[in-house]
Amino acid sequence: MAGEQRSRVPHQSRQDAAPSRLRGVRQRVLDGLGSARAALTERPVSLYAAAVLRGGYGFLFLALLLREFPHRDEMWGPGSAWTPALSAELSDETGFSSILALSDSPLYFEACYALAVVVTALFMLGWRTRATSVAFAVIVASFHSRAIFMTDGGDNLLLLMALYLCLTACGRRWSLDARRTRLRAASAGTKSPRVPAQLGIVRRQTTTVLHNCAMFVIAVQVAFLYGSAGLYKVQGSFWNDGTALHYVLNLDLFRPWPALSHMMDQQTMFIAIAGYMAVLIQVGFPFVLFSKAKYVVLPMLLGMHLMIAVLLGLPFFSGAMIVADAVFLSDGFFTFLAGLWGRAGRSALASRQSGASAELPGSVVPAQYRADGVTVGPESSAVRGTSGQVSSP
Amino acid sequence: MHVAPPNSISKRYTEKIDAWVLPLFEQNWQLFAPNPESVNQQISARTGRISKNGTSEVSRWVDLSAMDASAVRHSVFPSHTAQNMLRRAWTSYVQEHGGDDRSHSDRARMMKEYLRNIAANRIAGDRHGTFDTIQLRVVTKRIPPPAPGGSDSRPNGRVSHETRYLPWWKVATHGR
Numbered sequence: 001m002a003g004e005q006r007s008r009v010p011h012q013s014r015q016d017a018a019p020s021r022l023r024g025v026r027q028r029v030l031d032g033l034g035s036a037r038a039a040l041t042e043r044p045v046s047l048y049a050a051a052v053l054r055g056g057y058g059f060l061f062l063a064l065l066l067r068e069f070p071h072r073d074e075m076w077g078p079g080s081a082w083t084p085a086l087s088a089e090l091s092d093e094t095g096f097s098s099i100l101a102l103s104d105s106p107l108y109f110e111a112c113y114a115l116a117v118v119v120t121a122l123f124m125l126g127w128r129t130r131a132t133s134v135a136f137a138v139i140v141a142s143f144h145s146r147a148i149f150m151t152d153g154g155d156n157l158l159l160l161m162a163l164y165l166c167l168t169a170c171g172r173r174w175s176l177d178a179r180r181t182r183l184r185a186a187s188a189g190t191k192s193p194r195v196p197a198q199l200g201i202v203r204r205q206t207t208t209v210l211h212n213c214a215m216f217v218i219a220v221q222v223a224f225l226y227g228s229a230g231l232y233k234v235q236g237s238f239w240n241d242g243t244a245l246h247y248v249l250n251l252d253l254f255r256p257w258p259a260l261s262h263m264m265d266q267q268t269m270f271i272a273i274a275g276y277m278a279v280l281i282q283v284g285f286p287f288v289l290f291s292k293a294k295y296v297v298l299p300m301l302l303g304m305h306l307m308i309a310v311l312l313g314l315p316f317f318s319g320a321m322i323v324a325d326a327v328f329l330s331d332g333f334f335t336f337l338a339g340l341w342g343r344a345g346r347s348a349l350a351s352r353q354s355g356a357s358a359e360l361p362g363s364v365v366p367a368q369y370r371a372d373g374v375t376v377g378p379e380s381s382a383v384r385g386t387s388g389q390v391s392s393p
Numbered sequence: 394m395h396v397a398p399p400n401s402i403s404k405r406y407t408e409k410i411d412a413w414v415l416p417l418f419e420q421n422w423q424l425f426a427p428n429p430e431s432v433n434q435q436i437s438a439r440t441g442r443i444s445k446n447g448t449s450e451v452s453r454w455v456d457l458s459a460m461d462a463s464a465v466r467h468s469v470f471p472s473h474t475a476q477n478m479l480r481r482a483w484t485s486y487v488q489e490h491g492g493d494d495r496s497h498s499d500r501a502r503m504m505k506e507y508l509r510n511i512a513a514n515r516i517a518g519d520r521h522g523t524f525d526t527i528q529l530r531v532v533t534k535r536i537p538p539p540a541p542g543g544s545d546s547r548p549n550g551r552v553s554h555e556t557r558y559l560p561w562w563k564v565a566t567h568g569r
Binding site: 063067068071074075079081082083086089090093094095096141145147149150151152153156159160163224225228229232233235236237238239243244245246247248250251252253254255256257258265268271313314315316 | 415416417418419420421422423424425426427428429430431433458461462465466467468469470471472473474475476477478480481482485499500503506507510511513514536538539
């Protein structure tokens with residue numbers, strides 16, 4: 001980077017006519033690089049999408065923790081069939097570690113559980129987000145590894161996202177942090193710099209670069225997820241002959257509403273078309289992302305995931321996928337949604353309008369991502385095993 | 394490369410790839426793929442004990458899968474303990490053991506213990522009484538292909554079932 005700048009200065013003082021065209025090209029390249037660099041270091045992308053991911057995954061994990069509360073010992077506690085001893089033996093093999101493994105005491109487990117609920121709630125709301133995001137990732141990884149043989153695709157995705165989100169500035173929008181910053185700015189007029197200006201710049205640029213790279217990684221991750229899920233399906237005979245969904249609808253454990261599943265199963269034409277569409281959309285997903293076509297595909301995927309959530313009884317999995325798709329929506333889209341929401345909220349709450357109620361839309365992120373129409377591929381969970389198993393045959 | 398099927402590149406670099414990916418970034422997106430399951434497993438368990446007068450008593454079969462299925466039925470948010478626990482324990486067991494019930498690796502032994510513990514915990518929670526041994530029976534029910542014409546795809550009775558009995562396993566600490 002230093003090299004670019006040095007070469008730009010002498011270039012202006014030279015006056016050779018012959019290589020002027022060449023210089024023009026070089027200048028344009030350098031300008032391009034310069035603006036790319038500025039974009040990377042100065043402009044954090046998709047802050048709203050990052051906030052939706054934070055709120056969405058926080059909400060989902062909180063929902064999981066609360067839903068499994070009656071089963072918490074069976075899943076993650078010392079009384080689990082996957083005993084602490086078995087878990088420790090597997091950890092030695094895979095290198096996965098868990099804060100839950102530190103003690104077999106039921107009391108310690110309950111404390112961890114309570115901590116997990118609190119941290120997850122704070123993370124969802126965006127309170128001291130950088131710190132809570134790291135704590136959230138540690139907790140998700142700990143619970144995941146403790147119950148690794150009970151996880152499915154949704155848990156897998158949640159873990160990956162929790163790790164990536166640590167690096168993003170996911171607390172800048174729609175969060176308690178954002179609210180605090182706003183209030184402080186309003187009361188103090190200007191923000192008093194607590195750190196030396198130079199350090200502040202380094203810090204801002206570092207977080208921006210990290211954020212932009214992490215958001216890119218998240219987008220690539222989701223694209224890979226769909227692409228590989230689709231390509232695996234292409235190899236399946238049931239997906240080829242259009243009967244795959246028939247089998248899916250007849251799995252006892254993924255049929256919470258048997259009458260509904262049976263009714264769907266009768267529609268053989270629909271089953272075949274929906275099956276082909278699922279494969280097509282998944283395989284094509286990485287390619288439509290760069291065009292406006294994504295605004296057609298994302299709602300289709302949202303519809304499919306909602307069906308999966310209801311028909312197959314996989315709301316957690318579907319929710320994780322729906323939230324992941326939010327990464328592809330622009331800030332403009334989210335501010336537009338927020339505007340709609342704000343207007344609707346204002347007219348509804350017109351009577352008791354106050355300054356504080358303007359903050360409300362931010363904390364209700366989960367409702368927003370639900371409304372935004374972003375979802376993705378269908379599927380359920382067939383994550384095979386744990387680490388060693390999957391990668392080393 | 395981690396999600397790609399084994400190929401010449403991933404074989405050569407598998408160690409380097411795994412060093413970066415495992416354990417935290419492991420992933421597998423074979424969601425209902427390459428084919429969705431086309432069978433339902435009905436896993437049942439029964440227990441045995443030696444009574445005071447020295448005779449051995451064997452309980453009736455308890456259908457553990459039916460317990461899971463009924464927990465899932467009419468639930469908006471089914472628990473992982475119903476949808477994933479026994480189901481994945483069994484697939485992992487089969488993956489490690491194949492058709493043979495002797496455990497030839499550490500992982501296989503671990504999966505055997507896990508499966509046994511799940512069954513023992515369920516039985517112990519379901520009814521009172523002690524037991525020293527437990528046996529599992531797994532009935533694999535093939536889902537019939539859709540009827541041509543699509544008028545009715547209801548299973549018409551000609552369903553092929555396959556039954557596998559696992560050996561009796563000692564349970565040391567469960568069910569007391």
